[in-house]
Amino acid sequence: MKSKRIGKMTVKLENKPTIISTGSVVGPKEGEGPLNQYFDLVLTDDLYGQKTWELAESKMVETAMKKAVNKAGKKLTDVNYLFAGDLINQLFPASFAARELEIPFFGIYGACSTMSEGISLASMIVDGGFADLALAGTSSHYCTAERQFRFPLELGNQKPMTAQWTVTGAGSVLIASEGNGPKVKYITTGKVIDKGIDDGNNMGAAMAPAAIDTIYSYFEDTKDDPNSFDLIATGDLGVVGKKITEDLLKERGIDISNVYVDCGIEMFDLEKQDVHCGGSGCGCSATVFAGYIYDKLVKNEFKKVMLVSTGALLSPTSTLQKQTIPCIAHAVVIVNN
Amino acid sequence: MKSKRIGKMTVKLENKPTIISTGSVVGPKEGEGPLNQYFDLVLTDDLYGQKTWELAESKMVETAMKKAVNKAGKKLTDVNYLFAGDLINQLFPASFAARELEIPFFGIYGACSTMSEGISLASMIVDGGFADLALAGTSSHYCTAERQFRFPLELGNQKPMTAQWTVTGAGSVLIASEGNGPKVKYITTGKVIDKGIDDGNNMGAAMAPAAIDTIYSYFEDTKDDPNSFDLIATGDLGVVGKKITEDLLKERGIDISNVYVDCGIEMFDLEKQDVHCGGSGCGCSATVFAGYIYDKLVKNEFKKVMLVSTGALLSPTSTLQKQTIPCIAHAVVIVNN
Missing domain, CATH: 3.40.47.40 (Stage V sporulation protein AD)
Known part of the structure; x- marks a missing residue:
């Protein structure tokens, strides 16, 4: 098959893999930000009804994936592959969400690059004819990330001004071999x-x-x-x-x-x-x-x-x-x- | 493009992605096992000259990848994608190996399923025409896994007879769009x-x-x-x-x-x-x-x-x-x- 490569690091997709829908869930603080109106769901409680923050993050991933599928008028069983990952050790949130979604699952890890890693792989898999529908998405949660990478939240540590704030949110895209969309x-x-x-x-x-x-x-x-x-x-x-x-x-x-x-x-x-x-x-x-x-x-x-x-x-x-x-x-x- | 799907969960690859070479590095205990003759390198020291077991595992990944590339008569710069991951938090061994290899990198995580996850993705990417050469591989190390998942080695904990022994080893495959091989x-x-x-x-x-x-x-x-x-x-x-x-x-x-x-x-x-x-x-x-x-x-x-x-x-x-x-x-x- 003719290579689709351009230059050293780029490929061009010829078969127009299409993002037919997306899903997004964010935490309360993110909902107070300037992009509020664009999210499907703004949580009022960052535990999302779960017993732990990790389980809450997992439920956010599950919800974001389901939203993308539902908005496209598809069913979970229509989806051929799920690409997901997150910051948490052994991809706890993504793995447990994948258990609920029951879609053939490729776990991926690119730290905060995971969203474009997932879009890249899902798009190539659809473009190459291996899937008609592929989901890709990722998540993070302020409370799961802080305690894993830095300090227990209860300590109330201060940070230097170069530090950033881990977003509580999960986003997904549904990529299709046919359909309208970008x-x-x-x-x-x-x-x-x-x-x-x-x-x-x-x-x-x-x-x-x-x-x-x-x-x-x-x-x-x-x-x-x-x-x-x-x-x-x-x-x-x-x-x-x-x-x-x-x-x-x-x-x-x-x-x-x-x-x-x-x-x-x-x-x-x-x-x-x-x-x-x-x-x-x-x-x-x-x-x-x-x-x-x-x-x-x-x-x-x-x-x-x-x-x-x-x-x-x-x-x-x-x-x-x-x-x-x-x-x-x-x-x-x-x-x- | 015509879908390559067969049934619910399987794809058939039509363009014959070929495993043109492999690389394997194992620890001393694995070298004492019945498969000794089949490995490229048996370490005499499971620290592999490094200061920590995690850095040793990373060097094992790097070595296994380089062996596959060298044995095929290729150069690292010929390889379009690297798929790798491991059991260690945030894929420490794979990420640090990828830094040395300088190949566009997709981090993957499937726990001990990572080898066939990597072969799956690399094969589809090559079959779909997105790469001429793709590396896939993974690793584990008894000492990094035990202390992360179970107990400090120094404790000398006993295990029930249903338990298993984490292999110290790294394996890789080089998958090509053309060439001889399986x-x-x-x-x-x-x-x-x-x-x-x-x-x-x-x-x-x-x-x-x-x-x-x-x-x-x-x-x-x-x-x-x-x-x-x-x-x-x-x-x-x-x-x-x-x-x-x-x-x-x-x-x-x-x-x-x-x-x-x-x-x-x-x-x-x-x-x-x-x-x-x-x-x-x-x-x-x-x-x-x-x-x-x-x-x-x-x-x-x-x-x-x-x-x-x-x-x-x-x-x-x-x-x-x-x-x-x-x-x-x-x-x-x-x-x-």
């Missing part, structure tokens, strides 16, 4: 990049080089024009990482400043909501994409969008072993024609 | 199955229902004959899980007893090596496949093999929250023509 057209899959940052409270600076490498590779591979995009959205670089990304890409001859946003900055009102550099977590780019960006694509207010979810592949164990932070970013380009 | 022909992707087992020292019983569901689905989808296989190998069900699988499949009309082995049982001399029910861990089916099974395929002593790696998707957190163990199994069918 199409996934290009996929640029990132390499692991580590420039030596070891400060877990400055993830934006750690992840920016990975975002830069992936975005630069896309433009090098395709010779596309940044200004042909309505939006280029990184996942959760926050204020510090966004500025690094924009500046260093400009130095390398790629000026994305006219169209560039970061989902972590869009999610919250940074001044009023006390989230320091912005939102983070797998659920950040997942819900901003499944909610806000997808809505604008469907209304044709956006015609061409790049989502670049960004992930920091550290673990508490690697940090204790004094390792630096390996990072990754995956880009998907979604168009309306 | 071909990946069918893929049956498992659902998460949970029959209510909550004993982390009886993983074989927990995982058997997932293996049964996936193997049964393959035969239901394809109407294939179990006796047309030279080998059907589950990942790490051990003595207890293997018997459950064989018996319950027979009750459902599928008799695999003539050709059925379990990689966990093959890896060790169960009587002499004191491993209770057998080997386990991602590295178990990964190294048994990349070493022993692949060798027999290349020599045409096996012409048709099914690998069904099996995973238990529990986490220490889910266990503490009194949850049962969700399990999964993915099947790949590999043929010599």
